[in-house]
Amino acid sequence: MNNKITNTDINEFEEFLINKNKSRTTLDKYMRDIRRFQIFLSDNSYPISQDTANILRFLKMLITV
Numbered sequence: 302m303n304n305k306i307t308n309t310d311i312n313e314f315e316e317f318l319i320n321k322n323k324s325r326t327t328l329d330k331y332m333r334d335i336r337r338f339q340i341f342l343s344d345n346s347y348p349i350s351q352d353t354a355n356i357l358r359f360l361k362m363l364i365t366v
Contacts, residue, residue, distance in 0.1 A: 306339040306357060317363065335360070 314335060318328050342353065
């Protein structure tokens with residue numbers, strides 16, 4: 302399991318939200334939050350925990366449903 306969120310992951314998640322007809326406000330908020338989480342994870346001073354890995358698996362599962 303790759304324990305990071307890639308730009309491709311973010312783009313796929315955004316496309317998923319668009320296809321689910323989410324409002325622009327919802328889309329903006331979700332994308333802001335996921336980008337902040339991506340930045341948080343990219344800071345090497347934070348170890349990747351099992352909880353983080355589970356969150357990433359969940360987010361990736363959302364776009365495949």
